[in-house]
Amino acid sequence: MVRVRFAPSPTGMFHVGGARSALYNWAVARQSGGTFVLRIEDTDTARNRPEWTQGIIDALAAIGISTADPAFEGPYFQSDNVERHRKAALQLYAAGRAYYCDCTREQLTERTGSEHLGYDGFCRERGLEFAEGRALRFRTPDEGETVVEDLVRGKPIFPNSAIEDFVIARGDGSPVFLLANVVDDLDEGITQVIRGEEHLSNTPKQQLLWGALGARPPVWAHLPVIVNEKRQKLSKRRDKVALEDYLGDGFLPEAMVNYLMLLGWGPGDDREIMPYKEMERLFRIEDVNTSPAFFDVKKLTAFNGEYIRALSAEAFIAACAPWLTEPYAPWGAGAFDAGVFATVAPLAQTRLTLLSEITSYVDFLFLDEPVFDEASWAKAMKPGSSELLRNVRTAYASAIWQPDELKSALTTVGESHGLKLGKAQAPVRVAVTGRTVGLPLFESLELLGRDRTLARLDAALLRISQNQTSS
Known part of the structure; x- marks a missing residue:
């Protein structure tokens, strides 16, 4: 039975990279008839906030991962399992797979001559027992290698001699993330761990912990990093990365899901716009590539336009x-x-x-006066615009108030000024709507009505006159 998990920390807005990982896990769970486990890794009490937890659940729901779906399980909270983490740490100590260490960073630097070298195993055979301030380190094998079975990256090999004896519990006895993560995955029966490639360097350590706890490790899949247009990893300090921000800007959830699914994977043909259910059916984690995935906002925006038009x-x-x-x-x-x-x-x-x-497309219909956009005004109100607008006003005062008739009247006025329709309607559009770009002009005028249209033409003529007087 396939059991995958998504394990975010409630420390901020929902990252689009996390959304991509969640969607890939969801697809694997759903297509296999398995289970998607949501685990909230909330042990960082200094940074956790309850609203972020609800934000995670809401963001998942927005992209189609619902707590009401039979494939969904959780949320579980890592903080509820702290005693189990402690017992696992003590189990490893009792089995001789871990030892206590009282070395400080300064002592290690003095012994090795560098701040960057890993731990040198100084306390391995000292036989220290637990005392406040002593960390618990896992005893890594000196020989052999750890092979990671990775559905995306093949079989990365890590020499055990290159893996330091890493800390699994702090000096106050509290387990660190590496151990807590393994214990939770073990207890929750996770069979596949699908996550970002930034976690790959931790994987051999976690795999060693799985074995030391007497369990078979899951199958791993490390997804390609998502980068910006400068090919830098997306960063919340530099880039727009929150899913909530994109939805708040008017991206449809369906378009976001479609685009995120394609960040590292494709269906194998030229199609890109497709519903999630079809992508779910075609998705294979083995087909995810290892190259960095470019988060192209322009392409995402184009996707969104397609989805809007399809509504x-x-x-x-x-x-x-x-x-x-x-x-x-x-x-x-x-x-x-x-x-x-x-x-x-x-x-x-x-x-x-x-x-x-x-x-911005419809505000002119509901405002008492159109917005004044200086750039639009300067672009449209060229010399001769005043006379053109006066003639248009005269024509519109008696025109039949229908789009074709309004267009015909403006065409006639424009021709009398030596202007084609496209040039003639620019000052009229800005006078009436405030902008150079918008909805079809004549349908807009019909909805606005004769009285409001004439009043706006009058206001534009007054503004032109005042500008000429002041200059």
Whole structure:
């Protein structure tokens, strides 16, 4: 029975690298009829916060890993197993597989002549017993090698002579991460450990611990590191890495899942846009490559645009809802008209790459005055724009208020100024919507209505006049 685990620490926002690892574990569990175990590694009491634990559960749910699914088990909390960790440490000591050490870092440096060399085994045969301040070290074999069975990386070999006698319990008796992780995996019956490659260097030590505790180690799979455009490992100090931030910017969870699944793996053909269920069916951990995976935000954004366009009209309107209310919406309470938005939504849906962009596309419909974007104004309001806008206002005062008629009227005015429609509509668009880019102009004017359109043209003419006077 396949049992995989995802074991994050509740010390911050949910990293996209963690999301990728969780999805790969989820795919392995689901396609094999196995179990996905969520374990919260919460023993770092100085940094843990309860809200981060809930954040992990919520983030997993957002990418389709639900606690209600039969494949899901947990969450378990590492802090609940501390006594078991202590017993395992004492078990290793009693079996002669670990010994107490009172060496300080300064003493080790003095003996070896370097701050960077590993532990030299000085206390191996001193027969020290437990006392406050004495760490417990695992006695690694002096000869032979440790072979790691890795589904992604083959069989990395680690000479035992190169593995120092590492600490498994601190001077106060509390077990360190390496031992706690192994004991939890053992107790929870984990058969495969799928995690980031930064943990590969710890794996021979953990494998030795598994053997010393009388158990067969799991099968390992170490996933490629995720890097930014400079090919540096994604860092929360330098890069945008929180899944919550991407979702908050308007990336659809389905698009995030699709993109994250492809960071190190592919289905073997030219397809990239595909639903998770199909990727789950095709996924094989053995097909994950070892090369660093580039987190390409531009590509992710393109994926998101595809997913937005594929939504039904109802689903698109529902997905936009958070950005049409406070704190995102710039208009006041009661200004939003759901009926107007439902009419304009299909026009916006084909243009968005992020759901958060919806506000700037439709705000002109719900604000008393359009936003003033200085760059858009400078680009559109060229010499002669005042006369053009006056003539458009005159034409629109009596035009039939339908898109085709409004377009025809503007075309006629533009021709009288020697302008094609594309050039003629630029100052009109900025006067009415505030921006040079937006929804189809004439459908927008129809929804805005004659009175509001004429009032905005008047306001633009006044601004032009005031600017000319001040200059």
